[in-house]
Amino acid sequence: MLIDKYSMDILCFCETWLKPDRMLFKVNNFSVASAFNRSSIGGGTLILCNNSLRYKERKDITACSVDRLCEVACAEVEGQIFLCVYRPPASNLTSFLIIIEEILNKLINDNKLVFVCGDLNIDLLVDSSDKSKLLSLFSSFNLKCIFKEATRITPTSASCIDNIFTNCNIKDSSLISGVR
Template sequence: MACVEFEHLIVVSIYRPPCCTYDTFENIMEKVFAKLNKQNKSVVICGDFNINLLEASSINIKFRSLFKSYGLFNLFIEPTRISQSSSTCIDNIFTNVKPLHKCIIQKLSSDHCGQVVSLPYVHKKQVDEKVVSVPVNARRLEKFRSNIVKKLPSLSYQNDPNFLYGTLFKLICNEFNNTFTSKTFSLNSRKSFNEWATVGVHKSRHRLYDLYHERSYNHSVEFREYVKKIFKNI
């Protein structure tokens, strides 16, 4: 595995040997995804995974569901390794970016085809927009009313109604500012799913994808009861 990190993009290159068990590969990738999520950047994972996406197998389903649970989708579903005896799709590119262009280059000196993808470059200067809010609740309203009632007897009453109005208005404004303090919120502070989701949450979503897939062909009563039990426990 090799990794290069740019300002807005992380590129990971992987080779999974055929002798490597899928469980070992998945455990390693879970750790990789946990680190990638902390960066909150666009991701491209490419390489030779030695898992044929053209073959209907449980490993194929687990493999694609694993990447899909982290928002990464494969760009190719056609043969990427062509030999005299086989034609498989074991090389691929997974990304969370919509490509501008993609293609497969054949007739190379290797029996593996080349893959080319063009991604958009978006350089956005994030502006931290803020909004000021004054929370109002029953507790603050009661405090506001109580403080005004307590200070009313101390007001200086004079025959001039304008002076009395100004004094009362000043008292109300001061108590309002002291009671209803403002709070500033950043509109860009909302975290994405990959920022807050733990490895356990990703695994649960991964399992949910598996159940959705199995639902397409498993219509047994036992399976429905099993799914109901899982969601009841949640």
């Protein structure tokens, strides 16, 4: 219902918990464009694309994934790059940033629009050295943060650990709809 309501064509999921050999669900008119599944329980990333779009998996990027550290799916869709990233909360931030920098070096050199979305488990609402390091890395690739408000809200807390970074000049965040 949300897919139709917001006319979504690309869906990115983190913490899919899917096994590599089977999909546990089907979304009408969508196909798997890219996925990373752990060999053990948990984690994982997935990009689904509307069947009307031309896309290809960027296996050179998904090959950079490391279980429980930096899990990525990546697809090139109609000349734009979509990177879905999951960073487990207890993973080593320095190692994670090194992998993300390696990935961004590959992607930015393509001179295409890039969208990095995912669960990074760094709260952008809280000033911290982790936040500074993450924002500095993305900024060095001219990638701007889309959300600066809470993206995960519970009865007792609010955080911004899920986000989208892009080099697209977005003047109106409604261009990226239905992203929560």
